Amino acid sequence: MWFGALALMLFAWARSAPAILTIEITEGAGAGIPIAVVPFGWKGPGQPPQPIADIIAADLARSGRFVSLSRKDFVSLPTDEKDVVFKEWRIIKAEALVIGSIAPAGPGRFEIQFRLYDVFKQAQLAGFRYTVGAPVVRTVAHQIADVVYEKLTGEPGAFNTRIAYVTREGTSRPKEAIYKLQIADSDGYNPRTVVRSVEPLLSPAWSPDGRRLAYVSFEAKRPKIYIQNLADGRRELAAEFKGINGAPAWSPDGKRLALSLSREGDPEIYVMDLATRKLQRLTNDPAIDTEPAWSPDGRYIVFTSDRAGRPQIYRMDASGRQTQRLTFEGDYNARPSYAPDGQTLTLVSAVQGQFRIATLKLDGNALQVLTDTSLDESPSFAPNGRIVLYATEVKGRGVLASVSADGRVRQLYRLEEGDVREPAWSPYNRELQY
Amino acid sequence: MQMKLGLTILCAVGVWLAGCATDTSTQGPQVEDKTSAATTSGDTGTQALDGAGAGKGGALGGTAADADLLAKRRVHFEFDSSALDAENRQIVDAHARYLAAHPNLKVTLEGHADERGTREYNLALGERRAQAVGRVMRVLGVNAGSLTDTSYGEEKPLAPEHNESAWALNRRVEIIYQ
Numbered sequence: 152m153w154f155g156a157l158a159l160m161l162f163a164w165a166r167s168a169p170a171i172l173t174i175e176i177t178e179g180a181g182a183g184i185p186i187a188v189v190p191f192g193w194k195g196p197g198q199p200p201q202p203i204a205d206i207i208a209a210d211l212a213r214s215g216r217f218v219s220l221s222r223k224d225f226v227s228l229p230t231d232e233k234d235v236v237f238k239e240w241r242i243i244k245a246e247a248l249v250i251g252s253i254a255p256a257g258p259g260r261f262e263i264q265f266r267l268y269d270v271f272k273q274a275q276l277a278g279f280r281y282t283v284g285a286p287v288v289r290t291v292a293h294q295i296a297d298v299v300y301e302k303l304t305g306e307p308g309a310f311n312t313r314i315a316y317v318t319r320e321g322t323s324r325p326k327e328a329i330y331k332l333q334i335a336d337s338d339g340y341n342p343r344t345v346v347r348s349v350e351p352l353l354s355p356a357w358s359p360d361g362r363r364l365a366y367v368s369f370e371a372k373r374p375k376i377y378i379q380n381l382a383d384g385r386r387e388l389a390a391e392f393k394g395i396n397g398a399p400a401w402s403p404d405g406k407r408l409a410l411s412l413s414r415e416g417d418p419e420i421y422v423m424d425l426a427t428r429k430l431q432r433l434t435n436d437p438a439i440d441t442e443p444a445w446s447p448d449g450r451y452i453v454f455t456s457d458r459a460g461r462p463q464i465y466r467m468d469a470s471g472r473q474t475q476r477l478t479f480e481g482d483y484n485a486r487p488s489y490a491p492d493g494q495t496l497t498l499v500s501a502v503q504g505q506f507r508i509a510t511l512k513l514d515g516n517a518l519q520v521l522t523d524t525s526l527d528e529s530p531s532f533a534p535n536g537r538i539v540l541y542a543t544e545v546k547g548r549g550v551l552a553s554v555s556a557d558g559r560v561r562q563l564y565r566l567e568e569g570d571v572r573e574p575a576w577s578p579y580n581r582e583l584q585y
Numbered sequence: 586m587q588m589k590l591g592l593t594i595l596c597a598v599g600v601w602l603a604g605c606a607t608d609t610s611t612q613g614p615q616v617e618d619k620t621s622a623a624t625t626s627g628d629t630g631t632q633a634l635d636g637a638g639a640g641k642g643g644a645l646g647g648t649a650a651d652a653d654l655l656a657k658r659r660v661h662f663e664f665d666s667s668a669l670d671a672e673n674r675q676i677v678d679a680h681a682r683y684l685a686a687h688p689n690l691k692v693t694l695e696g697h698a699d700e701r702g703t704r705e706y707n708l709a710l711g712e713r714r715a716q717a718v719g720r721v722m723r724v725l726g727v728n729a730g731s732l733t734d735t736s737y738g739e740e741k742p743l744a745p746e747h748n749e750s751a752w753a754l755n756r757r758v759e760i761i762y763q
Binding site for chain 1: 665700701702703704705706708709710712713716735736737740741745746747
């Protein structure tokens, strides 16, 4: 239902208009809070710049926590407080109601209002007004979805965020493969290419302010780490030491980068001060030490090491001391990263040769496997900690997938052609360019 | 029972690998394997390397047995392992003897992993495999300066399929004459 509506969308300012990731909910749809999102009133000429109600309804339905009620059952289409008759919404069993309007507010600008109601209590739960430029209208719609989500579930939403991922086109002819590091809104819209290469790209990592991406590129025929500014595309080479330069991870304050370098022979974890470029070596073991990730408070770094013979997860403090092994189940646990609350890790865990996504509770080290496929990798938490996004394979093609932390809701993100992999969920988008 | 099954699978893989190696050797020592060239190099600047490699690598064969081994420019590994079995060790030894006798030649050892597991760990694993081959070569008298190692991890599979035989083929070190 929402899918068709999304397909009609135009993106006026997408530069090279790369292929769009389509997202479908594969498990957990049809359950949740019944909500009616009424088409927003449009007080200008022609068409409104974006179908705001469609964007909100799709976000909410995709979360698996809401059922967006069908518009054809609506008795009326109120756009203003005075037109709301709660009885009409009780009849169609809506528990919540969203209404709003959008109107031109000067050249290229729009005023958007919305209200959220509890139908049974007949009470307004939220009401906001935004005046924004045209490119931000979709962002406002996602922000409204976040407000609705939070008011009704008690947890912050993560709709007004972006995802980064790597696409690979030309799957059948390896020599002609094109790799693109792309970013898109959390619903797959507004995709844009950050960097394009005929050599592999991997391990994109968002800076905590969401303005930069660090990533690994083979464009020089060996792995080097680059940092790229998303606003203007400027980039710098962050690490090109002898050997592997891999696995970049930003410190929570954005001032340092943890990375894995094999400059002294075998991969070790280092921390680079981004202002001075000074390196501090944190591990010292002839094994593979890689895939560092910081705890949200910046006190710890978790990483993958095969120092005990097989890859397992370890944690050390941010100066490289007090190293402690965290995983003991199974013979392959790798690529850890923290949930935003710092209490849980997500990681790749092999169970009888099947590579799956798991979470590890740091209090008690309980490992919970969330997926049942076999080539899962690159998991990361959404900034609200409710969803784990990862890469997997479906019918020989690379796709992204997500699973709610409770395992109930699952989604699949795919491209019409080619592979998509290496997802990374952005931090919260704290700024709205009014 | 378990044991027996395991052995059968090992043999099957062994036979299969031998078959694959034969494929390569039928092209003779003068010709660099095109599959390898296609997947280990990018869009630019690679043809010249291949040509040079083929010329130098194939110009002198030593013994006939060595010539056969020298025609093989790829060695393979078990999952999450950088150990060379006897068959693959022979190939490395032959290249080592050849390189020790031709100290002016340079070789890149390019390590690869199969797609299972995580990309960054596989990048490190590919490097470890390349280093393992380089270590054997140095022990046999090859100048450290003749050897460069690099890793593509799981990023450049030879076989795109997602099954055991593709994975066995993709876990490799390419011996690339510059």
